[in-house]
Amino acid sequence: MTVSFPETALRAADAATRNDIDESFGLPGAFYGSDFFALERERLFPSSWCAVTNASLLPEPGDAMPVDLAGWPILLTHGKDGEIRAFHNVCRHRGIRLVKDCTHAARLTCPWHAWTYSLEGDLLAMPEIGGEKINQAPGFDKAALGLKPISVGRWLDLVFVNIDGTAPPFAEWIAPLEALLANYDLSGLRHAERLQDTYQANWKIAMEAGIEDYHLPFGHPQLEAHLFRNTTACVHRPVYTGGYVDVRAAHTEDADARAWTARLPDLKTRDGKPLPLLYSLTLFPTATVLVTADHVMLGTLLPDGPERTRMDISLYYDGEAAHDPALAEARQGNLDMWLGVIPQDKPFMEAAQATVATRDLAGIATRLSPYWEGGVHGFQQMVVDAVGPGAAD
Ligand code: FES
């Protein structure tokens, strides 16, 4: 499969984004369209560690979840041994998608000719493959016809897959993020809430919208963002990009006015000191990670075609704070805050998508704020790194 996206356009984008942010332009509109998406499907998503779901969403042995990763059909299973595994969600007989909807089952049976697999991916049965009531045939070795496995990684509750097996070992890849957050003790995080939506916008527009705080006072005026408008870019290519905010100014204000520090117990730190920073990151390419003083947000923004993105994120608190009835009101307050904030971004993302073709035709290149949008600049560089001339070498 060879995708047609002009190498000259890739080289131009490489040159435009490679400069320091104050001298560079944003990605051209074509990078948010269908031809470039085809290139991403071929080069970017298969070779990356892509977060595809939260493990808490398949909590029991026997749970199985189909996931679409940029058109790649993937099956996640929670095996009897407690392991979460990933496979190509493709039956080894005639190749249809094996599992269509989330399910809980002892084994997985293809609806077409009833080939049956274990949750560990082994082929258990090929009914009547050799004729009526003959469940075997010469040359059909069940051991060689299990589901095709995909490498899995795990960080906190996020489940990652590397489709083509060429990414670095997961522990090596995730190490820079672990180093960044080394002072946090996140071992007691518990899943509390799940938020989902669909945007009519390319996955990159959705990611870019979540890692810059430039828009906070304009797009989310209720957040009192002037209390912590000092975002600093935080970029480690090719693992994470985004920014952090010093929230100490917000801490000094009336507690009721705090947008980011609800009235919930602080996350634990290894040095026992309160956390002055709030991190908002993309774990490239598909994970979104937000760490505040008292809660964590982990989730995915998965492309559903070039102009559609599925958002699926969850909120976590430390230990009992996730379920303690005495904190129900505080959790609800935090959830309400997010339910107010997140939909406010949607019209901006969709408006950015609406002009991607015409802005190229009109010769309009986007500019990023050197002060506020270093994380977006880092993200765009990672996109070019992953598919651009360098990636093709
Ligand atoms: S395609 Fe699955 S059993 Fe035939």
Ligand SMILES: [Fe+2]
């Ligand atoms: Fe926003």
